[in-house]
Amino acid sequence: MDKTHKCDKSDKCAEKRDLIIQAALELVAEQGFHGAPMAMIAEKAGVGAGTIYRYFENKDDLIRWIYKNVEERFVEVMMQGYPEHGPVRERLVHIGTALVRHLINEPLQLRFVEQFHNSPYGVDHRREKIFGQQKKDIISELFHEAVAQQIFKPLELAILFSLFFGPLVDICRDHILGFIKLDDALIEQVVGACWDALRR
Amino acid sequence: MDKTHKCDKSDKCAEKRDLIIQAALELVAEQGFHGAPMAMIAEKAGVGAGTIYRYFENKDDLIRWIYKNVEERFVEVMMQGYPEHGPVRERLVHIGTALVRHLINEPLQLRFVEQFHNSPYGVDHRREKIFGQQKKDIISELFHEAVAQQIFKPLELAILFSLFFGPLVDICRDHILGFIKLDDALIEQVVGACWDALRR
DNA sequence: TCCTACGGAATGACCGTTCATTCCCTTATA
DNA sequence: TATAAGGGAATGAACGGTCATTCCGTAGGA
Incomplete structure (x- = not known):
């Protein structure tokens, strides 16, 4: 389930969202779920740890969203x-x-x-x-x-x-x-x- | 690698060792590695948490030993x-x-x-x-x-x-x-x- | 008495999540 | 245009919980 967010269309927000997704995808793929804590995903995406929660309810939500896509x-x-x-x-x-x-x-x-x-x-x-x-x-x-x-x-x-x-x-x-x-x-x-x- | 232990032969110690192995096998198989913390393994085996470390160096050692067998x-x-x-x-x-x-x-x-x-x-x-x-x-x-x-x-x-x-x-x-x-x-x-x- | 096995509370590291605060962009006003 | 105010977006330190591992007091056999 996507979190409701003001800017869905192709602006900076969407970019940031994609950065998070890409970072999570890479970390999980390369290190497994153990090796992909939220803090590391945030760092790799170049955003704050809390920012992820503006785009996804929680880690499960993020993971499932990536999988579905x-x-x-x-x-x-x-x-x-x-x-x-x-x-x-x-x-x-x-x-x-x-x-x-x-x-x-x-x-x-x-x-x-x-x-x-x-x-x-x-x-x-x-x-x-x-x-x-x-x-x-x-x-x-x-x-x-x-x-x-x-x-x-x-x-x-x-x-x-x-x-x-x-x-x-x-x-x-x-x-x-x-x-x-x-x-x-x-x-x-x-x-x-x-x-x-x-x-x- | 087994940890050196005074009683290796088939006595009470070996029994306890087997209890630990069986508990770990079941928990990992049914719940995955996440669902098999050492404390839970110990409880299921009916031993203290520290006791496991008398038979295995650490969790990795325990897991690898089970796998090999x-x-x-x-x-x-x-x-x-x-x-x-x-x-x-x-x-x-x-x-x-x-x-x-x-x-x-x-x-x-x-x-x-x-x-x-x-x-x-x-x-x-x-x-x-x-x-x-x-x-x-x-x-x-x-x-x-x-x-x-x-x-x-x-x-x-x-x-x-x-x-x-x-x-x-x-x-x-x-x-x-x-x-x-x-x-x-x-x-x-x-x-x-x-x-x-x-x-x- | 000494020694070994044992239990389980204590320890410190780490993780997901939260929230008070800051940042920055937009809009309103003169 | 210059300035101020408002508000959503972003932040990251802090929190509560969990984990592997250690430590130490206890029990029992020799």
Whole structure:
């Protein structure tokens, strides 16, 4: 929930807000929640400690706001250029490739989301995602359709998601941490391998 | 590193030590590191707060000790009844199935390890694992052999591990949290799917 | 009596949050 | 234009609480 604030439009206030967000994103991504106390976020953003509370109710509010925005950007990226009427494999490869490309270009966003998922809210968030999955997002639809057409193995959505997205996120982390070196050819191979896991 | 202690052998002291370990394991697994302060661990173990420091140098020492032991148990379980001279697929299915069965029987151990991996030490530990991978554990050997025989896709070990173990651990967590319900048939299907991801 | 294990209050560091104060920009007035 | 007043934005020292760790008095066995 945003805190009501006099100047929402693109003026100095918005700039300051963005500075806080960026500082928090970086610190949490690089040091974890432990390594991102409010005082440090404020210092990195170049504002006073109290100023943060003019823009966000409390730390939870700040963290959740960042998470929501980062997640939305993930979906946007996967939907950009999505071949809506192409065959299932093409659509899936598009999603996987777009996701991996984005994650390795925005390592802070990946690390932040991972930190978030492994925290008290993380479980609640996943529960909501899985059980509240009545809303028809395009990716869930694609998976459902592929199961119905007997292209995918007849498994629950949660399992199919783990088979496909789990390894992709893992290798992005390994790339960011310098354990492996991803390039376009390798990304294609790994996405292909994840496809193989899903295929009937 | 254990702290030197007069009575190491199976007497009352060892019992008390185990109580501390069990309490810490449960609290960290269920509440995360934040929710497992030393005072709470002591209370749950039924000992004084200071007593913990007679058995472990500090909290880090305690946590690392538990992690090391839990991880060793994972390997033990995967190696129990390992069909060393069977075909690659049989050996891999054995490992995957044994791991999943163990993890869903010991949810605390899985949750603890996940908490550990997402913490400051987590990255260091993984770095050590990947770059210090000169030691020939049986599982790495199996993967190397399968690549050499062109049974697996020609990918780095870290990637193959992510493709195989990543989804397996994910679905165990989902099972523990009640999001899905694993049974023997389903485990077999999922392990089979992970095999498909690796297969050339 | 000596020595070791133990408990739990005490300690000091640190964290999120608050709030009295200051700063600065806008507006009103002459 | 010059000046004063008003008010929202920003600040950072201070507060209350929590944490890991230490310290010291006590109990019990040799």
